[in-house]
Amino acid sequence: MNRIPVADAHVDVLMKLLNPDIRFHSDHPELAANYASLQQGGVATQVFALFVEPKWDPATQLYAVLREIDAFYEQIASLASIRAIRTREDLRMARQQQQLAALLSLEGAGCLRGSVEVLRILHHLGVRGVGLTWNDANELADGCGELRGGGLTRAGRDVLREMQHLSMWIDLAHLHDAGVRDVLRLTDGPVMASHANARAVHAHRRNLTDDTIREIIRRQGWIGLTFEARFVAEGQVRIDDVFRHLDHILELGGQHHVGFGSDFDGTSNDIVGLTASRDYAPFAQQVLDRYGRELGSAVLFGNFEAFLQRQLPP
Ligand SMILES: [Zn+2]
Known part of the structure; x- marks a missing residue:
């Protein structure tokens, strides 16, 4: 198989693996980002989001997050063709061995209950990126x-500070504009948005304003179109509608700072021809045809790889 390599910064398959009848390695019809689909799509980097129902009480959320982390190590990172990535050295080894680079991120940090101790434990378990909220409010901030x-609470600021200390990436997807402003005011390093589009192209609260996009670019951050x-x-x-968002971010100067975060296994409304990881194979060819090999391969893979090089510990 000689696919065009793709990096994807967000899928929700771990949530589905909480169901003991659904396994990553099986071709269960429920799964859009299972093993076979990722392989067929040419996915070379995949961030697996830890998402749990934000309405659950925090202890139940944390229990489910821990079970999802177990599924990541037991069912995904245990495969010979996949490597769990915590450091730049891990990434180097994955490329050398031609393995899929698999990373963990936390989507909504309600399970922390405002605790930097729990954040540090999740970091020990390999979590490398955090979005403070899902769409709702939690102890850290208000979602979109x-x-x-509201912006960040005191606990949210403490967690943000500890994330910077641990070199975890800050994911702006789902955060309310007020929280985005707070994060940008309280930090000066790179920030990213794992799965969000351009609000100037499609006015939706989950999409990023041009000001935020420009600031992410200026800071050498990264945006994953979803x-x-x-x-x-x-x-x-x-x-073609996805390409309108990509064109807009390129117009704002984002040629080195944009890529994709599909949200496969988390979407509720599909794009025609783009419903599972395997669809990346024809999609990647379309990207290369439209944007050329250099820009196309940067958007598909190289830009996120460079972001990981900047963000991960050595
Ligand atoms: Zn999401």
């Missing part, structure tokens, strides 16, 4: 769906 529209159809366009959404 919270009407109150395939949840509601964040891409109205009506029946096609791959």
